[in-house]
Amino acid sequence: MPSRHLALALAVLVVAAWGCSFLNSSGSISNSSGSISDSSDSSGSISTSVSSPFKSSSDSSGNSQDAYREDVRDYTASYVRSGGDFDAFERKIGSVAAKHGITDWELDNNTYLAIGQGFRKGGLKPIELAAWKSNLTRDDLSRAELIQKGYDGTP
Amino acid sequence: MGSSWHCGIAIASVFVVVAAAACAAAEETPSRTFEYLYVDANEGGSSGGHVAIRFGDEVYHYQHQKPGVLRLYRESDQAFFHLYNALLNRNIRGVRVAVSDETYGILRDGFEEQRQIQEANFDQVASAAEDAALLEHFLRERSARRVGARDDGFSGFSLPAAGFFLPDGRDPIPPAPASPVLDALRTRVAQTRGLGFLPGREAELTGSLVALEPESPDAGSGSVSEEVPPPASYGFARRYRDGLVSLRALQVLECALPLRAESLRTGEGPDWTLSQEERARLARFAADLEQRLGELVASNRPDFGFPLLVGMARLEALHASVQTGHLFLLDALSDEDPQLPRAALGRNTPLLPSLDAENRAAFLAARAALIDGSTLEEARLADLESTGNRLLELEEGARGARDVRLHPGRMIPTRPARRTDLPELVAADAVLRDLLGRAAKGKLALEHELMQVYRYDLITRNCVTEVFRTIDRSLKEADGRNPDRRLGGHVGVGFNLNFIPFVSATSVETRWHVVDRYELPSRRRGLLRALYQHEGPIAVYLRESNTLTSTLYHRAHDDSFFLFFTDDAAVLRPLYGAINLASGIGAASIGLFLAPLDGGEVLSAGARGALFSLPELAFFNIRKGTFEFVTQDRSSSGKVQEISAW
Numbered sequence: 001m002p003s004r005h006l007a008l009a010l011a012v013l014v015v016a017a018w019g020c021s022f023l024n025s026s027g028s029i030s031n032s033s034g035s036i037s038d039s040s041d042s043s044g045s046i047s048t049s050v051s052s053p054f055k056s057s058s059d060s061s062g063n064s065q066d067a068y069r070e071d072v073r074d075y076t077a078s079y080v081r082s083g084g085d086f087d088a089f090e091r092k093i094g095s096v097a098a099k100h101g102i103t104d105w106e107l108d109n110n111t112y113l114a115i116g117q118g119f120r121k122g123g124l125k126p127i128e129l130a131a132w133k134s135n136l137t138r139d140d141l142s143r144a145e146l147i148q149k150g151y152d153g154t155p
Numbered sequence: 156m157g158s159s160w161h162c163g164i165a166i167a168s169v170f171v172v173v174a175a176a177a178c179a180a181a182e183e184t185p186s187r188t189f190e191y192l193y194v195d196a197n198e199g200g201s202s203g204g205h206v207a208i209r210f211g212d213e214v215y216h217y218q219h220q221k222p223g224v225l226r227l228y229r230e231s232d233q234a235f236f237h238l239y240n241a242l243l244n245r246n247i248r249g250v251r252v253a254v255s256d257e258t259y260g261i262l263r264d265g266f267e268e269q270r271q272i273q274e275a276n277f278d279q280v281a282s283a284a285e286d287a288a289l290l291e292h293f294l295r296e297r298s299a300r301r302v303g304a305r306d307d308g309f310s311g312f313s314l315p316a317a318g319f320f321l322p323d324g325r326d327p328i329p330p331a332p333a334s335p336v337l338d339a340l341r342t343r344v345a346q347t348r349g350l351g352f353l354p355g356r357e358a359e360l361t362g363s364l365v366a367l368e369p370e371s372p373d374a375g376s377g378s379v380s381e382e383v384p385p386p387a388s389y390g391f392a393r394r395y396r397d398g399l400v401s402l403r404a405l406q407v408l409e410c411a412l413p414l415r416a417e418s419l420r421t422g423e424g425p426d427w428t429l430s431q432e433e434r435a436r437l438a439r440f441a442a443d444l445e446q447r448l449g450e451l452v453a454s455n456r457p458d459f460g461f462p463l464l465v466g467m468a469r470l471e472a473l474h475a476s477v478q479t480g481h482l483f484l485l486d487a488l489s490d491e492d493p494q495l496p497r498a499a500l501g502r503n504t505p506l507l508p509s510l511d512a513e514n515r516a517a518f519l520a521a522r523a524a525l526i527d528g529s530t531l532e533e534a535r536l537a538d539l540e541s542t543g544n545r546l547l548e549l550e551e552g553a554r555g556a557r558d559v560r561l562h563p564g565r566m567i568p569t570r571p572a573r574r575t576d577l578p579e580l581v582a583a584d585a586v587l588r589d590l591l592g593r594a595a596k597g598k599l600a601l602e603h604e605l606m607q608v609y610r611y612d613l614i615t616r617n618c619v620t621e622v623f624r625t626i627d628r629s630l631k632e633a634d635g636r637n638p639d640r641r642l643g644g645h646v647g648v649g650f651n652l653n654f655i656p657f658v659s660a661t662s663v664e665t666r667w668h669v670v671d672r673y674e675l676p677s678r679r680r681g682l683l684r685a686l687y688q689h690e691g692p693i694a695v696y697l698r699e700s701n702t703l704t705s706t707l708y709h710r711a712h713d714d715s716f717f718l719f720f721t722d723d724a725a726v727l728r729p730l731y732g733a734i735n736l737a738s739g740i741g742a743a744s745i746g747l748f749l750a751p752l753d754g755g756e757v758l759s760a761g762a763r764g765a766l767f768s769l770p771e772l773a774f775f776n777i778r779k780g781t782f783e784f785v786t787q788d789r790s791s792s793g794k795v796q797e798i799s800a801w
Contacts, residue, residue, distance in 0.1 A: 063212075064534060074264075078271045084387030087457040091389060091397065094458050101537030101565045103462035106454060107447060108533070138455055 068100040069114035073150075076118020086135060112136075112143045116150020124151075185253030188670060189262060193248045193660035194239045196777045198715055198767050204656030206619050207235065208266060208626075209249070210259070215266040217618040225611040225621060226277070227270045234564070236675070241785040244677045250664050251671040258630075258641040265629025273609065275384040280605060282390035283598035289392040290369060290591040293580060311573025314400050316464035318489065318570035320412045321403065325576035333411035336474045337467060341411050343449045353409045356452070360402045365581050367395055369590040379604035391590075394457070399577070401460030405452065407467065414471045418570070419483045422547055426519060427482045433526050434477050440531035441473040465568055469536065482522070487544045487566040495559040499783055500552050502709065507553050509786040514549055518542040541566040619659045620648040643668030677779055680723060682707045700724065702780070711781045715763035716742040722776045732771025739764030 075096050079089050093115075097105035105111045115136065119129060129151060137143035190209040196202050207216035214235040217225050230238075240247050254262070295306040311323055321328065344352060369391040378385045421427050429437065448466045451459055468485050475483040500507065521538040528535060544566060552559035580587070610616065623646055630641055639645040644666030652658045664672070676684065686695045686707075698704045701719050708720075718738045719731035739761050746758030767778040 068534075074267050075271065078268065078275075078384050079387055082275070082384040082386050084385075085389045087394075088387035088389035090456055091393070091458050092387065094456070094461070098567055099565070101534035101541075101567065103465050103567060104447065104451065104533060106451075106456065 064100065065110055068097070068102070068108075069110050069117065071096050071100070072111055072114035073118040073121060076115050077122035080119060080122025080124050090136075109146055112146035113150040116147035117153070118150075119147070120151045120153065126151075184255055185668060185670070186256050187259040188251040188253050189259060190249045190251050191660065191663045191667070192235075193656055195246045195248070195657065197243055197245050197781065198763065198778045199243065199713065199781065202767075202777055205239070205245075206622055206656050206659060208262075208622055209235075210263040210266070213263075215270065215622075217621045219611045219618065222606075223611050224606065224609040225616060225618070226609065227266070227273050227621070227625075229267070229270055237785075240675050241678045242782050244679050244779045244781050246677045246680065247675040248660060249673050249675070250660070250667075250669045252642060252663070252667045253670045254641060254668070261629050261633040261641075262626060265625055265632070269381070269625050269628075272381065272384045275387075276379050276605060276608070279378065279385055279388070280598055280601040282388065282393060283594050283601060285392035286369065286390050287591060287594040287598055289395060290587050290594060292577075294584065294587055294591065296577075297584060305575075309575055311575045312396065312399070312577055313491075313571040313573050314396065314403060315569040315571050316461055316468065317400060317403050317407075317572035317574070319414055319418045319464065319468040319485070319568070320407045321572040321574065322415065323573040325574065328410070328412060331413050334413040334471065336471050337408055337411035337413075340445055340448055340467070340470070341408055343445065344408070344452055347449060348453065353405055353452070357402060357405050357409070360398055360405070361578060364395065364398045364402065364578050367391065367398070367580060369580075369582065369587065369594075379601065379608050381608055389457070391594075397458040397460065399460075399574075400458070400464065402578075403572075403574075404460035404463040404467070407464065408452065414468060418468065418486055419472055419475060420486050420544070420547055421481055421483045422543070422550070426515065426522070429476060429480050429482055434480055436526055437473055438477045441470060441477060443531050444470050444473065461569075468568060482543075484540050484543045485568040486570065487540045487568040488548060488560040488562055489570045490560070491571065492560045492562045495552070495561055497552060497555060497558055499712065500549075500559065502712070503784045506784050506786060507549070510549060510784060511546070511553070513786060514542065514546040518546045537565055537567055540568060614654050615648075617654055619656055620654050623648050623653065623659070642666075677722070678782060678785060679707055679720070679780060683723065708780050708782075711783045714760070714780055715739070715767055715778060716757075716760040717764045717768065717778060717780075720780065721771045722779045725774065728774050728776060729772050732768045735771060736765050736768035739766070739768055 072093060075092060076089075079092070093105055093111065094103070097103065097108070097111065102108055102111075119132060124132065129148070133144040133147050136147065192207040192209055192214070194205040194207065196204045205216065207214050209215075209232055212232045214230045214232050215227060216230070216235070217227050219225055236247070239245050289312070292306060292309050292312075295308065299306050314321070341353070444466060448463060448470065451463050451466065456462075472483045472485050518539070521535065521542045525532070525535040525539045541562075541564075544562075548559050548561075551557060582590075626642075627647075646653060646659065646662045646666050648654060653662050663669070675681075683695070683699055686699065699707060699720075702708060702710060702717060705720075716739055717735040719735055721728045721731045721735070724731055742761030742764060743758055744761070746753075746755065746761045749757045770777055
């Protein structure tokens with residue numbers, strides 16, 4: 001029992017001395033490389049990247065698309081709550097898509113489906129949806145339909 | 156009437172109570188599990204241990220980073236286990252906590268929302284810093300121009316993906332024959348949109364670029380909050396960058412510029428050779444891509460230039476592959492990526508064949524997935540580029556050709572061009588100065604606010620406390636009922652020891668609704684177990700108990716100096732600790748003399764070695780050694796392969 005207490009005391013000392021996991025990054029809060037990968041989505045240790053494992057779409061295409069939709073949905077919901085510049089929204093969708101290996105997100109139907117899901121998750125009212133659809137799709141009917149499907153939760 | 160009315164009320168009340176109870180029961184029926192992960196201590200980044208929360212294949216964890224802030228990160232479980240369990244050689248204990256679908260969703264969304272709010276907050280200050288830097292350049296450039304000079308301190312404005320076609324600097328593009336591939340795309344655009352389309356869109360973009368009104372957030376706006384994301388904003392520098400990338404992309408197309416040298420790479424052997432059928436399929440993909448790029452030139456996306464540049468470079472790679480029958484990929488790594496020195500590969504030569512085999516297998520899987528598909532899927536092409544580049548990079552590094560460029564996760568070819576020929580703004584000097592002042596002030600104010608909101612504190616705000624706070628906040632926001640019921644109990648932070656990672660793991664196990672638990676042994680311990688199954692235990696113990704004769708461990712560059720492993724030697728720990736202490740002091744003493752030659756490396760390793768030996772004297776182990784490279788034969792596959800009960 002005394003050794004257990006001693007171990008606990010030492011653990012407290014160790015925590016006090018070194019604390020939790022430390023990410024050795026730039027010393028500046030505002031450091032930004034302007035890189036599309038600069039985000040809190042993975043702390044990106046370089047030591048994992050010689051043969052870094054990552055979820056590839058070739059492993060399981062379905063899972064990969066689910067993950068993409070989930071990220072677009074979550075960001076869209078967050079944007080609905082925060083509001084702000086519409087161009088910034090589109091730009092951020094580009095960053096989210098790039099993390100999934102997609103630069104041309106307008107071509108991917110999943111994007112519009114997930115945006116519709118995000119609108120619903122973010123609490124956008126049906127009456128507001130029409131304006132958003134028009135803005136986003138520039139009146140492209142098939143894309144607007146996908147947003148509506150996502151919003152309605154149609155599989 | 157009165158009696159039947161009362162009776163009706165009573166029946167209805169009973170019905171409501173029963174229905175509510177049924178609903179509550181249904182809601183709380185555990186149907187899913189999430190995991191609380193405790194990563195035990197090792198020297199280095201988290202000597203006090205670490206904790207994380209795993210939802211499916213995503214892991215959320217808070218990390219302390221400079222200059223004293225705590226940030227929430229999301230990793231794939233593969234990457235998390237690969238880093239902490241394999242490379243950092245730490246034991247991981249996981250407990251599975253049963254919750255209802257609803258609670259699972261609330262918790263996962265709570266962490267994700269918190270991550271997004273944090274990211275948006277940190278992004279605000281990054282954007283303000285970019286604004287200030289660009290405005291400073293414009294003002295310096297104007298001052299220098301007045302005396303017939305240039306802003307020599309300006310290293311260029313990075314334009315992603317432009318490096319495939321344009322050089323760094325301000326030099327004009329050297330004359331070169333037009334690329335037949337882009338010439339065909341240019342012709343397509345002219346046929347479908349008219350001859351004047353490209354020049355017209357370029358003029359429009361140039362006009363909006365030079366007339367861009369810089370804007371900056373108001374200083375001290377109090378916009379950093381843990382609860383609500385800031386409104387999305389499109390900073391001046393980013394708007395300028397995106398506009399300029401789009402302009403340059405259109406100019407590249409209008410001039411049909413060829414790819415620059417060393418933009419493409421390929422390997423040797425049958426894995427890189429294409430059959431006739433594969434060539435035909437890639438030709439079809441190229442035709443589809445060309446058609447899509449013809450639409451992208453007219454996109455209303457504010458950043459359409461980036462996918463256009465990447466797409467045009469990929470189109471060249473596809474055509475080169477079809478023409479030669481050899482698979483060509485874009486060089487998806489850039490000189491701005493972190494680099495691994497050749498020396499690090501030299502220290503791990505025995506592992507290179509296994510790493511090469513793993514990379515090749517991943518490459519072949521991605522190759523098959525792309526080429527066997529009926530249509531060109533961009534994510535699959537990115538996978539092929541990622542795996543192919545990683546394979547080639549390591550092969551070249553192993554040959555000693557150069558340092559190895561690294562890029563975590565999936566790569567997108569973004570080779571930047573650092574251009575110094577930026578279109579001038581029409582805004583007057585006074586306007587720019589005013590905006591620069593506001594941007595700089597705004598940046599400082601935001602930094603100050605971020606430090607207040609996300610400050611790291613050893614005891615009151617660390618990787619453990621914030622996990623529990625995020626859980627509490629998510630559950631409280633979700634409903635007003637007692638949130639503890641959802642998890643089976645409450646693990647709080649405050650006047651207790653739950654801020655210590657291993658104490659928190661014990662609290663979770665005793666208070667939450669834990670249905671399962673497992674331990675993933677550290678890499679060395681896992682490999683050691685396998686050795687014990689196939690060799691004599693005494694021989695294995697004698698050989699593997701120390702760093703001098705161990706076949707499993709080769710000292711990593713950042714490890715401290717020590718002789719005996721003590722993580723699997725509970726009884727002999729103080730004795731081994733004493734020897735480690737003496738050897739650490741000895742190494743540090745030698746390091747004192749070597750310091751002028753090695754920059755204090757041996758001194759530091761010895762001093763840390765002595766320091767981490769002290770707990771061993773009291774039967775407490777922290778240090779376990781780490782690995783610079785590991786093969787993915789275990790732990791990193793995303794599945795826990797070596798599960799044992801505690």
